[in-house]
Amino acid sequence: MDKRGVIGMPVRLMVALLIVAMCVPALSFAVGNFEEETDITEVKQEAGRMVSAASSVYYRGQGNSKVIDVKVKPGCELAIDPEENAYGINIVREGRVVDTIYSQRPPIKFIGDAVDVTGSATLRFTCEDNGGTYGVRVTPV
Numbered sequence: 001m002d003k004r005g006v007i008g009m010p011v012r013l014m015v016a017l018l019i020v021a022m023c024v025p026a027l028s029f030a031v032g033n034f035e036e037e038t039d040i041t042e043v044k045q046e047a048g049r050m051v052s053a054a055s056s057v058y059y060r061g062q063g064n065s066k067v068i069d070v071k072v073k074p075g076c077e078l079a080i081d082p083e084e085n086a087y088g089i090n091i092v093r094e095g096r097v098v099d100t101i102y103s104q105r106p107p108i109k110f111i112g113d114a115v116d117v118t119g120s121a122t123l124r125f126t127c128e129d130n131g132g133t134y135g136v137r138v139t140p141v
Helices: 003-060
Strands: 065-071 076-081 085-093 096-102 115-117 120-129 134-140
Touching: 003 065, 003 076, 003 085, 003 096, 003 120, 003 134, 115 120, 115 134
Parallel strands: none
Antiparallel strands: 065 120, 076 085, 076 115, 085 096, 120 134
16 A cells, blocks of 8 residues: 555645635635625616716706606615715715716706615605706605
8 A cells, every 4th residue: 555645645635725725815805895896886877877867857957857766785875965066976885985976968966955875765856946057956755
């Protein structure tokens, strides 16, 4: 019987387990980043729908409104704050702004009170005259 094979096999198994153990933290980090990016991408799509609704009522003029349902992943938030940024929708994850979605050509001004969307919400977008300029007011329904 070959004694090198009997002694060498446990050493090979130990080295293989060591290599696998060293790879696990890197893999879990990669999976965590993938999940975060997936969540942010889905929330960006919802923000895009909100910008589209704002554009729709803005182009139709004063008095027009539209109601949409919005779903935001847990741990994420969509924030409209006309005092801080009147032209964009902030995407917030775990308390930090990770991106901002803006309306394009022309930039549409959000007016009224701040609105934070978490979970599921129904929002009304209304075009209003804001002292000589038009803007879109977003309110929860």
